[in-house]
Amino acid sequence: MSALIEARNIHRKFGKGDLITHVLKGIDVTIEEGEFVAIMGKSGAGKSTLMYQLSVLDTPTEGELLVNDTDVLTLNEREATDFRLQTLGYVFQDYALVPDLSAQENVMMPLLMRGDDWQESKDTANRMLDNVGLEGKYPNLPGELSGGEQQRVAVARALAGQPKIIFADEPTANLDSISGTQIIDLLTCLHREEGQTIVMVTHEPEYAEPCDRIIYLEDGQIVQK
Amino acid sequence: MRSLRIGLLLGIRQIQRASYWTTGLIIFVMTLTFLNLIAVSGILVGLIQGAENAVRESAQGDVIISARDDEDFILETPSLMRTIATYPEVTAYSVRYTGAATMEANYTERRDLSGERDTASVSVTGIDPIAEDHMTQLSELVVDGEYLDPKEEGYILIGVYFLEEYAENFGDFLDTVSNVGPGDQVRLDIGDISKEFIVKGIVESKVDEVNFTTFIPEREFRRLFSRLDRNADQIVIRTETPEQNADVVAAMEANGLTTFAKIVTFEDNLPKFLIDIKNTFNVLGTFIGSIGLVVASITIFIIIFINAVSRRRHIGILKGIGIHREAIEIAYVAQAAFYAVTGAALGTLLTYGWFVPYFDENPIQFPFSDGILAADPEGTFWRFVTLFIVTIIAGFVPAWMIVRQNTLNSILGRK
Ligand SMILES: Nc1ncnc2c1ncn2[C@@H]1O[C@H](COP(=O)(O)OP(=O)(O)O)[C@@H](O)[C@H]1O
Ligand SMILES: [Mg+2]
Numbered sequence: 099m100s101a102l103i104e105a106r107n108i109h110r111k112f113g114k115g116d117l118i119t120h121v122l123k124g125i126d127v128t129i130e131e132g133e134f135v136a137i138m139g140k141s142g143a144g145k146s147t148l149m150y151q152l153s154v155l156d157t158p159t160e161g162e163l164l165v166n167d168t169d170v171l172t173l174n175e176r177e178a179t180d181f182r183l184q185t186l187g188y189v190f191q192d193y194a195l196v197p198d199l200s201a202q203e204n205v206m207m208p209l210l211m212r213g214d215d216w217q218e219s220k221d222t223a224n225r226m227l228d229n230v231g232l233e234g235k236y237p238n239l240p241g242e243l244s245g246g247e248q249q250r251v252a253v254a255r256a257l258a259g260q261p262k263i264i265f266a267d268e269p270t271a272n273l274d275s276i277s278g279t280q281i282i283d284l285l286t287c288l289h290r291e292e293g294q295t296i297v298m299v300t301h302e303p304e305y306a307e308p309c310d311r312i313i314y315l316e317d318g319q320i321v322q323k
Numbered sequence: 324m325r326s327l328r329i330g331l332l333l334g335i336r337q338i339q340r341a342s343y344w345t346t347g348l349i350i351f352v353m354t355l356t357f358l359n360l361i362a363v364s365g366i367l368v369g370l371i372q373g374a375e376n377a378v379r380e381s382a383q384g385d386v387i388i389s390a391r392d393d394e395d396f397i398l399e400t401p402s403l404m405r406t407i408a409t410y411p412e413v414t415a416y417s418v419r420y421t422g423a424a425t426m427e428a429n430y431t432e433r434r435d436l437s438g439e440r441d442t443a444s445v446s447v448t449g450i451d452p453i454a455e456d457h458m459t460q461l462s463e464l465v466v467d468g469e470y471l472d473p474k475e476e477g478y479i480l481i482g483v484y485f486l487e488e489y490a491e492n493f494g495d496f497l498d499t500v501s502n503v504g505p506g507d508q509v510r511l512d513i514g515d516i517s518k519e520f521i522v523k524g525i526v527e528s529k530v531d532e533v534n535f536t537t538f539i540p541e542r543e544f545r546r547l548f549s550r551l552d553r554n555a556d557q558i559v560i561r562t563e564t565p566e567q568n569a570d571v572v573a574a575m576e577a578n579g580l581t582t583f584a585k586i587v588t589f590e591d592n593l594p595k596f597l598i599d600i601k602n603t604f605n606v607l608g609t610f611i612g613s614i615g616l617v618v619a620s621i622t623i624f625i626i627i628f629i630n631a632v633s634r635r636r637h638i639g640i641l642k643g644i645g646i647h648r649e650a651i652e653i654a655y656v657a658q659a660a661f662y663a664v665t666g667a668a669l670g671t672l673l674t675y676g677w678f679v680p681y682f683d684e685n686p687i688q689f690p691f692s693d694g695i696l697a698a699d700p701e702g703t704f705w706r707f708v709t710l711f712i713v714t715i716i717a718g719f720v721p722a723w724m725i726v727r728q729n730t731l732n733s734i735l736g737r738k
């Protein structure tokens with residue numbers, strides 16, 4: 099197994115001068131291909147901030163970061179965008195779907211951006227929606243779906259481009275426990291059956307159970323438990 | 324263009340999901356802007372255009388033949404006329420003789436022979452009443468009395484500017500006679516020769532050339548002015564369509580007719596100042612219309628800005644999952660383009676489907692012109708293009724401003 103993510107001595111500070119907030123204080127993480135990793139910790143511990151660094155949405159103030167053997171810190175904005183498109187998938191806390199697009203079109207977005215033709219993208223999108231249990235909801239707008247259903251559309255969108263890694267930041271936080279469990283089951287299933295690499299932030303220990311490994315974060319540092 | 328597909332999809336869906344009211348209002352603004360762009364200069368130019376049309380219709384026709392600069396009259400007029408009549412494009416023509424005379428009125432009732440005589444210096448046009456009417460519908464300009472009867476002799480038509488009652492409105496600088504109407508007797512004096520005429524009718528036109536002359540049949544004119552060689556002063560010609568004018572003139576030139584006379588198109592005969600005024604009005608109108616354009620572009624800017632700001636988070640997420648900036652910018656530009664094209668299309672439809680025909684039917688009454696709405700397709704097209712480009716820019720700038728913001732900040736709604 100080769101490491102998909104290699105993070106060394108990652109620091110993230112915000113602000114300037116006296117107002118500096120030191121959020122991540124030297125993080126070392128390695129995530130292997132096929133791992134399902136949970137990041138846990140108290141609110142304000144820096145979980146999201148760490149996730150943004152690993153998922154190339156933010157740039158560390160200091161440190162080294164290899165994702166899928168790419169030195170992502172040297173990428174310019176356009177290259178980083180393309181890297182995210184080709185390699186990474188995202189599930190955000192509050193679904194983050196485009197409200198004007200149907201479930202199907204939301205899932206088609208990354209596929210079209212990759213250059214798949216229209217019909218191909220449509221077929222893939224439908225297959226993905228079927229996988230997350232949303233047969234017959236293709237034309238629905240996000241507003242016409244429940245929170246759990248929207249989050250499943252988001253998972254379908256993240257999966258559509260067959261990313262190397264899926265990042266999920268508290269994907270269950272806005273859901274009732276039944277929908278939340280459904281999402282976790284979905285991710286678990288993906289991990290078990292397809293060997294999908296997943297990095298998930300959560301603060302529900304119960305949801306971290308299916309994970310291979312849990313990284314605990316406390317005040318911007320990894321702690322062992 | 325992968326970004327184009329995504330951009331159009333996003334743009335079209337946003338338009339589809341937007342409220343009909345808002346969309347309708349925005350398109351209404353664009354339509355008004357376009358109309359404003361067309362109407363202001365269109366009416367100003369139409370004012371001159373209307374005057375030109377009137378001169379073309381009731382005075383000068385499409386092709387004007389006059390004496391060469393080195394001659395007093397059109398040479399060989401009768402044979403020239405026979406040649407001209409053979410041109411298939413020529414649908415009507417009128418041969419005119421002009422001269423100056425003193426017109427005296429009210430001389431029979433004048434008791435005091437030492438008192439002031441009632442006279443006016445007039446220009447006299449000798450015409451073939453039938454040909455002239457065919458050419459310029461002169462008979463329709465008769466506002467009092469009747470048109471000349473070709474079978475009668477001794478009758479005259481008088482332009483309104485020589486009559487005190489009509490000319491009063493224009494101040495007293497015009498040389499007029501008073502109390503003259505149809506049936507009254509006037510006398511024309513040309514040097515030693517004088518002849519009495521009975522006023523047959525009064526003519527009035529938007530064209531001063533008509534108001535400032537008197538008409539008598541050509542036979543009497545030639546006798547009166549001793550013009551026995553039949554060489555005329557002016558021949559005006561109507562062609563089938565004004566587009567042919569230049570070709571007709573060129574053909575006449577090729578046939579050697581210019582050895583007898585000067586031949587010009589109506590367009591070339593227009594005084595330069597008129598063309599200058601027209602161009603100036605066009606620029607002026609476009610400038611005034613441009614203020615509307617600025618307002619419209621600000622409107623579009625604000626609409627797209629608010630739209631993009633309210634979707635800042637979704638824009639961030641799209642960029643987060645790997646959608647290129649251009650795709651998102653195109654989505655907003657597409658919306659702006661939609662508003663512009665729909666608005667301008669409606670405006671064009673209104674202009675040509677309603678305003679132009681309406682003003683052609685019901686010209687705005689100016690003293691010197693029947694003002695129409697001049698909207699030539701080329702000018703309209705360029706205004707369309709201008710509105711389109713301005714709107715695209717007005718849509719692009721705010722989209723660009725929002726889309727370029729940091730992706731994570733947009734997603735998290737920071738700053
Ligand atoms: N842009 C920022 N500027 C200043 N402080 C920030 C910024 N982003 C996060 N923080 C701070 O970093 C800490 C960790 O935030 P976060 O990673 O969101 O925590 P978690 O996700 O673990 O709840 C918090 O105290 C937060 O206030
Ligand atoms: Mg968090």
